[in-house]
Ligand SMILES: Nc1ncnc2c1ncn2[C@@H]1O[C@H](COP(=O)(O)OP(=O)(O)OP(=O)(O)O)[C@@H](O)[C@H]1O
């Protein structure tokens with residue numbers, strides 16, 4: 031019977047585009063203008079729905095524009111806070127984008143991020159290497175740890191065809207437990223009873239840029255974004271990855287080095303997640319804590335999808351999402367709006383933006399009633 | 412209901428139907444009508460708009476104006492669902508089956524009877540009955556992925572019959588079949604029509620038009636240049652001329668009409684040994700036929716034809732040579748290199764080129780642009796390296812080469828940036844050939860071509876045959892695997908017959924179709 035359910039499901043999906051008199055037409059290629067327009071359109075609708083929800087939850091309508099736009103993007107302090115939030119989000123988004131390009135579903139960004147944070151914290155806490163090299167070593171350690179954490183699912187997928195989805199997700203839990211184990215044990219700050227590590231030395235913290243809490247991590251993330259864009263859009267490996275993602279069988283038959291490309295992109299994905307962890311501990315927390323990286327998998331995937339796996343667009347998407355999170359934080363604190371409402375608003379905005387993107391890829395055609403359409407006949411006569 | 416009444420009005424009538432995609436007019440005031448009980452052949456060159464016209468009939472695309480009547484009344488078809496309700500069913504050029512489902516499940520899926528508590532057995536049984544009535548029996552419990560191409564096609568037709576379709580549209584139904592299979596199918600089609608349904612048959616094989624259809628509609632560049640003429644009134648030469656345009660000389664048109672029989676057999680002077688296959692075993696299992704104990708030698712300048720019913724190990728043979736399937740036993744050598752452990756890339760570097768039987772499954776990437784598809788096999792070699800660094804890809808050369816290939820192979824509807832998926836079936840095949848044969852044919856040492864002219868119009872067919880001959884004349888060897896006996900006869904300098912994974916016989920060039928047929932059927 032399970033099989034019949036599959037039949038029914040497939041039937042349902044097949045029927046979806048047939049509702050009413052509409053058919054869905056895939057567009058040739060969405061130009062950058064159209065893509066931008068649908069993004070902004072979706073954003074506008076989402077913000078409108080979000081605004082209505084917030085007013086209903088008791089936020090004065092007059093304050094809305096201020097909180098949602100001005101305070102997070104247009105004031106110096108607000109924008110600085112948004113950029114701080116965007117830093118790890120950008121790295122997580124890039125991590126998801128790079129893996130998704132070859133259709134490797136990395137659902138374990140958080141796990142790789144935690145392993146990266148632990149590795150970076152280890153370098154900092156045990157004063158490994160000379161001080162001037164401390165930060166580069168921490169970032170390198172974070173990348174390697176993240177890459178190692180994704181290497182196992184990658185290996186199992188390549189060798190045995192095991193689904194990476196379950197494995198990366200499960201390994202996230204393992205990473206979290208390892209982190210807890212350290213924070214409640216060997217690495218706990220002896221000067222208190224909280225599950226946090228001791229503070230890092232100055233040599234192990236990313237320097238600020240003199241603008242709010244913004245630190246050098248944003249530069250690292252931006253450079254990573256640019257480098258990935260070049261990799262994915264302009265290099266041989268990127269060309270190959272694109273082909274593999276769209277049709278692995280044809281890619282193999284064309285002589286493309288499938289396994290090598292997959293390994294490169296997946297390890298990069300893990301390294302970027304790990305780097306996000308390193309940047310959080312060295313840039314904002316200055317110690318290992320158990321709350322870093324929560325929700326990063328979800329956010330990273332959303333950002334990557336919004337950006338359609340394009341590295342430059344990921345930068346924009348990460349900033350947008352960071353703005354929404356930033357506004358959410360303020361609303362919670364100053365208007366005692368409940369957590370649930372904030373998540374609801376964030377969700378509404380995201381969904382509208384994603385729906386907007388759908389329309390930049392597809393066009394809905396409403397069949398005109400053929401009986402009334404006789405204009406062409408006149409033309410023919 | 413109109414005053415004409417259902418008895419006299421045509422079952423279906425379209426007139427003045429146009430359609431553009433992104434500003435390009437693909438259909439231009441086309442007209443088409445169908446009567447009960449007839450088989451209506453729809454002809455036209457690759458990219459003429461045949462599939463698009465039928466997609467309008469089935470509600471997949473909305474027409475931009477024109478009139479669409481069913482039984483003399485406005486059809487009111489606003490989507491595929493309406494067309495299904497009106498009894499219009501289509502078997503597409505590229506099959507749409509769920510490989511992992513059984514035949515019955517596929518039929519049920521299409522039947523639209525999937526309520527919460529659908530009676531699977533009942534619906535499937537009805538479809539099988541309907542199939543048996545017209546001579547298209549398939550085991551309902553078989554997994555579709557394990558069926559031969561001909562059987563899959565039966566399933567597609569059963570799906571349409573299960574809908575109780577009054578109008579059955581078949582898009583190039585015989586392109587994938589051997590002559591025997593095609594003959595059986597054409598008989599079944601006649602029976603379907605005799606039940607009072609109307610059948611539309613899109614085809615490039617003119618010999619099927621004369622013997623097996625009642626009326627013809629011919630399309631050229633989006634227009635219907637002839638709409639519903641009785642078959643008897645047109646000669647093969649007329650058909651060719653109407654398809655290709657007035658500028659075609661009568662001689663050319665006549666040749667096109669009978670091209671498969673008239674093509675001269677060239678026996679190139681064989682050179683050194685290119686490909687040596689000895690005691691080869693590969694593939695098999697899970698319902699598919701592998702290669703067992705196959706051995707042959709292929710020399711430079713030679714076209715070796717492999718004839719046989721599809722699904723008898725041809726796929727495995729091609730994949731083993733290409734490097735997609737590991738060699739389980741025996742040897743493969745190309746120009747003295749033992750291929751056994753070589754990657755696909757190494758084999759390609761040795762001059763191996765491939766045209767597989769299913770272009771969009773294993774050769775082209777529909778979502779990539781025409782230029783990217785052409786470059787797919789060559790980016791690796793550094794051919795498009797940018798001036799800024801060897802690992803960067805320069806797009807300009809890619810685009811220029813794509814423009815040249817589109818021109819050289821006359822790929823209609825293609826621009827370098829357009830997605831390959833949007834090309835018509837025949838033009839997608841030309842795109843693939845353009846990549847594998849390149850313009851000069853240089854660098855090609857061994858061409859493995861599996862049904863290379865599937866879905867091509869007569870002109871394109873002749874073009875491909877010429878391209879293969881040219882490559883071979885330039886020193887390449889060609890392994891031509893084809894279900895089409897006429898194609899094998901036209902091209903091959905030697906013919907092997909494959910059955911159940913083995914080579915069951917060898918014939919010289921000039922062997923008659925019946926000699927080959929007898930070997931295929933195991934009667935020799
Ligand atoms: N959805 C689409 N978007 C853009 N162009 C399209 C689309 N569908 C078809 N075309 C173009 O319309 C033209 C006609 O295509 P169609 O598939 O109808 O040809 P055809 O007569 O069936 O050819 P073939 O014999 O090769 O199958 C082609 O040039 C094709 O590229």
Ligand SMILES: [Mg+2]
Nearest residue numbers: 462504835836
């Ligand atoms: Mg077609």
